[in-house]
Amino acid sequence: MATFKAPKGTYDLIPPVSVKYLAVREAISAPLRNSGYGYIETPGFEDVGLFARGVGESTDIVSKEMYAFETKGGDQLALRPEGTASVLRAALEASLHKQGNLPVKLWYSGSYYRYERPQKGRYRHFSQVGAEAIGAEDPALDAELIILADQAYRSLGLRNFRILLNSLGDKECRPVYREALQSFLRGLDLDEETVRRAEINPLRVLDDKRPDVQKQLVGAPVLRDYLCDACKAYHEEVRALITAAGVAFEDDEKLVRGLDYYTRTTFEFVHDGLGSQSAVGGGGRYDGLSEMIGGPALPSVGWALGVDRTVLALEAEGIELDIPASTSVFAVALGEEARRVLFGKVTELRKAGVAADFSFGGKGLKGAMKDANRSGARFAVVAGERDLAEGVVQLKDMESGDQTAVPVGELIDTVRARLA
Ligand code: AMP
Numbered sequence: 450m451a452t453f454k455a456p457k458g459t460y461d462l463i464p465p466v467s468v469k470y471l472a473v474r475e476a477i478s479a480p481l482r483n484s485g486y487g488y489i490e491t492p493g494f495e496d497v498g499l500f501a502r503g504v505g506e507s508t509d510i511v512s513k514e515m516y517a518f519e520t521k522g523g524d525q526l527a528l529r530p531e532g533t534a535s536v537l538r539a540a541l542e543a544s545l546h547k548q549g550n551l552p553v554k555l556w557y558s559g560s561y562y563r564y565e566r567p568q569k570g571r572y573r574h575f576s577q578v579g580a581e582a583i584g585a586e587d588p589a590l591d592a593e594l595i596i597l598a599d600q601a602y603r604s605l606g607l608r609n610f611r612i613l614l615n616s617l618g619d620k621e622c623r624p625v626y627r628e629a630l631q632s633f634l635r636g637l638d639l640d641e642e643t644v645r646r647a648e649i650n651p652l653r654v655l656d657d658k659r660p661d662v663q664k665q666l667v668g669a670p671v672l673r674d675y676l677c678d679a680c681k682a683y684h685e686e687v688r689a690l691i692t693a694a695g696v697a698f699e700d701d702e703k704l705v706r707g708l709d710y711y712t713r714t715t716f717e718f719v720h721d722g723l724g725s726q727s728a729v730g731g732g733g734r735y736d737g738l739s740e741m742i743g744g745p746a747l748p749s750v751g752w753a754l755g756v757d758r759t760v761l762a763l764e765a766e767g768i769e770l771d772i773p774a775s776t777s778v779f780a781v782a783l784g785e786e787a788r789r790v791l792f793g794k795v796t797e798l799r800k801a802g803v804a805a806d807f808s809f810g811g812k813g814l815k816g817a818m819k820d821a822n823r824s825g826a827r828f829a830v831v832a833g834e835r836d837l838a839e840g841v842v843q844l845k846d847m848e849s850g851d852q853t854a855v856p857v858g859e860l861i862d863t864v865r866a867r868l869a
Pocket residue numbers: 531563565570571572573574575576577707728729730731732753754755756757758759
């Protein structure tokens with residue numbers, strides 16, 4: 450028989466490691482939930498046009514990496530490669546921007562798909578937690594998001610990350626810069642692929658890691674010199690607010706990010722223990738995206754943090770999250786009568802809010818106690834026929850090893866008292 454494996458570029462989250470992923474999602478979303486962001490969930494696939502918008506700068510990377518397909522009904526769909534466009538689409542569709550105060554603040558958590566060349570930290574299926582603040586142009590909003598991401602990483606214990614910050618200008622000054630950069634690039638000796646990229650997405654050429662390209666880029670026009678006064682003032686305010694919050698960052702004029710819809714504030718969180726796939730999260734302002742997808746002008750800002758790479762970052766820093774054992778009580782029944790009684794007690798414990806598990810499969814004492822150990826439970830409840838004849842069960846403290854007989858009818862209260 451054929452055996453199946455997880456598809457190339459994907460992996461499964463399995464216990465005990467999977468609990469870290471839950472903890473990371475929880476830690477990243479906690480500051481958002483605490484700051485007025487509402488939860489949103491959108492489909493895993495969308496109309497392909499939502500992501501591939503014409504032959505713009507975005508198609509350069511997005512199209513090539515997208516899982517696009519035609520359905521039996523003839524619809525052109527794509528597995529979502531990112532969250533921002535979907536969230537904005539959903540907000541527009543539900544007219545959230547018309548229902549009250551702007552900005553509309555939303556957070557999400559889910560799976561994303563990119564047909565990339567897999568390597569450590571780069572997968573074809575990965576997960577992100579993201580946040581979008583839609584419909585307000587306010588440097589405090591950009592600052593809020595950066596501060597919340599910083600807080601999220603710090604709450605996990607991460608320290609070896611840096612925040613890179615840049616401004617990409619707006620629809621006034623960015624095109625002027627783009628033009629200047631393009632004419633500079635046209636004078637260089639570049640390969641065909643890079644020449645093509647220079648025409649579609651010249652800012653991305655600045656990102657080229659190859660030394661021979663980097664050498665030629667010395668003296669290239671820098672965006673900072675082209676920012677209009679409004680963009681400059683906006684950026685200074687974002688910088689001042691983050692600084693006042695005690696969040697350290699580095700100005701990185703080369704930070705351009707992949708997607709074409711970014712304007713003004715752009716940032717990336719990089720972790721220094723991850724090798725080439727060092728970006729653990731990123732985001733920025735996307736004032737033009739709403740109009741690009743047929744909506745009204747809705748200046749917005751957001752970020753997405755990669756859950757997979759955040760877990761890798763935790764490992765790189767040797768951080769063990771303090772995750773309590775999921776089971777508090779483990780019941781070990783010896784004999785049929787004890788099985789019935791203890792199974793009933795486990796159900797009662799669970800109803801009382803105590804995490805409890807049971808030794809299934811009719812194991813003997815030794816095997817069952819091994820399971821109790823492995824579960825990480827604080828208490829084992831052991832009972833055989835003799836105990837039941839006396840109307841008691843044995844409550845064993847797995848930390849101290851102490852064991853006491855407890856009347857069957859008092860088990861739930863006793864356990865709850867001792868756990869409290
Ligand atoms: P991006 O929109 O490309 O900046 O993605 C935001 C974050 O998602 C990145 O900083 C990564 O942490 C994560 N990410 C993006 N692509 C991948 C991938 N192929 N595999 C794993 N994580 C990814």
